Amino acid sequence: MKKVIVLILLCFITPSVSAQQNGVKKPGHIYSDSAIIIDSKTGSILYSKNGTKRMNPASITKIATAIYAIQHSDLRDQVKISEKASRTEGSTVYLAPGETLSMEQLLQGLMVNSGNDAAVAIAEHTEGSVKTFVDKLNLFLKEEVGVRDTHFENPHGLYGKNHYTTAYDMAKITSYALQDEQFRELFDIDSLDWKAEGWNTTLYNHHKMVKGEIPYPEVTGGKNGFIDESRHTLVTSAENDKLSIVVVTMKAQSKRAIYSDTRKLLDYGLNQFERNYIPKETVFQLDGTSYDLKKDIPFTQPVDGKITQKLAASGELTLYNQDHEEMLSTTLTPVKGTPVTHTEAVASSEHKGQFSEQLLFYPFIIYMALLFIAGVSVFRPGSFNK
Numbered sequence: 379m380k381k382v383i384v385l386i387l388l389c390f391i392t393p394s395v396s397a398q399q400n401g402v403k404k405p406g407h408i409y410s411d412s413a414i415i416i417d418s419k420t421g422s423i424l425y426s427k428n429g430t431k432r433m434n435p436a437s438i439t440k441i442a443t444a445i446y447a448i449q450h451s452d453l454r455d456q457v458k459i460s461e462k463a464s465r466t467e468g469s470t471v472y473l474a475p476g477e478t479l480s481m482e483q484l485l486q487g488l489m490v491n492s493g494n495d496a497a498v499a500i501a502e503h504t505e506g507s508v509k510t511f512v513d514k515l516n517l518f519l520k521e522e523v524g525v526r527d528t529h530f531e532n533p534h535g536l537y538g539k540n541h542y543t544t545a546y547d548m549a550k551i552t553s554y555a556l557q558d559e560q561f562r563e564l565f566d567i568d569s570l571d572w573k574a575e576g577w578n579t580t581l582y583n584h585h586k587m588v589k590g591e592i593p594y595p596e597v598t599g600g601k602n603g604f605i606d607e608s609r610h611t612l613v614t615s616a617e618n619d620k621l622s623i624v625v626v627t628m629k630a631q632s633k634r635a636i637y638s639d640t641r642k643l644l645d646y647g648l649n650q651f652e653r654n655y656i657p658k659e660t661v662f663q664l665d666g667t668s669y670d671l672k673k674d675i676p677f678t679q680p681v682d683g684k685i686t687q688k689l690a691a692s693g694e695l696t697l698y699n700q701d702h703e704e705m706l707s708t709t710l711t712p713v714k715g716t717p718v719t720h721t722e723a724v725a726s727s728e729h730k731g732q733f734s735e736q737l738l739f740y741p742f743i744i745y746m747a748l749l750f751i752a753g754v755s756v757f758r759p760g761s762f763n764k
Contacts, residue, residue, distance in 0.1 A: 565599030
């Protein structure tokens with residue numbers, strides 16, 4: 379009877395939109411050496427190419443610098459520019475030694491014109507020195523953001539042998555930063571008037587999709603980077619009425635290539651996925667040990683694909699897409715007391731979607747089973763009065 383109930387439920391929750399119907403397919407070729415798409419709300423990985431490979435980020439480092447400064451300083455602070463900051467190499471907003479600008483203006487110069495001098499001024503003001511800033515930034519990224527494989531040597535992204543991150547970590551850092559309203563505003567500035575002692579001009583965002591040079595209405599922000607060692611790097615956020623995603627592309631050999639990759643990944647991410655969840659109080663069992671969920675676990679899945687799960691002895695639950703690529707993992711806590719005997723059940727969902735190779739013990743299923751049994755009994759031969 380259990381198997382029949384499962385089949386009936388899956389018929390109702392099977393997706394109605396397929397990849398073929400909306401015409402957007404998984405990108406077959408990406409020029410960038412490393413690339414990733416994640417849902418910025420659920421953290422699910424929607425696409426990955428060498429997503430955990432160490433790469434030099436160049437100026438997309440400034441995303442981390444910006445969110446740390448926003449959370450550890452006041453945007454109204456007045457910052458005096460040091461000689462060291464004014465002499466910083468690379469892209470600049472031509473800060474003059476001794477002049478004073480607000481932290482907000484420096485952050486704008488950092489994110490819109492990719493000012494390396496602004497990055498140093500921000501670091502010195504926030505933590506007293508660049509070294510202390512970078513040490514605390516690395517600790518913050520590990521403990522607060524949860525990065526796996528990132529270490530920065532400076533706040534701007536100029537080359538350093540031990541200055542590295544991964545596409546996955548950069549997507550996590552950006553998703554974390556996007557939770558902050560002040561950061562979101564900075565991330566989406568297309569242009570602004572800049573007035574300072576050393577430079578009076580109009581700044582235009584270097585990210586072509588944010589600037590509007592490459593139109594893509596769903597884009598909500600971005601940051602580019604380039605040094606010889608890293609080649610082109612790009613971080614882009616976008617959203618529609620269903621999803622909000624972050625796309626990271628790293629080490630493309632040309633601007634044309636990296637924007638081509640980003641467009642493909644945006645099209646795929648925004649059109650091929652939908653959100654789902656595993657409801658709280660769902661129970662899993664492995665080798666006689668039961669694990670239940672204390673809260674809903676949201677995830678993002680392909681609209682026409684199946685999700686499989688694997689529960690390790692450590693209690694780590696991992697979700698995989700139809701290509702057996704990891705989408706999400708979380709650690710469950712063993713249930714104290716008598717283990718449940720159910721090892722299979724279907725996931726409940728507020729959206730269309732399906733779980734395969736598992737059944738989740740959930741009260742709604744029991745309720746549906748009782749209704750089904752009652753219905754069968756009514757239609758048995760001899761059950762009608764003649």
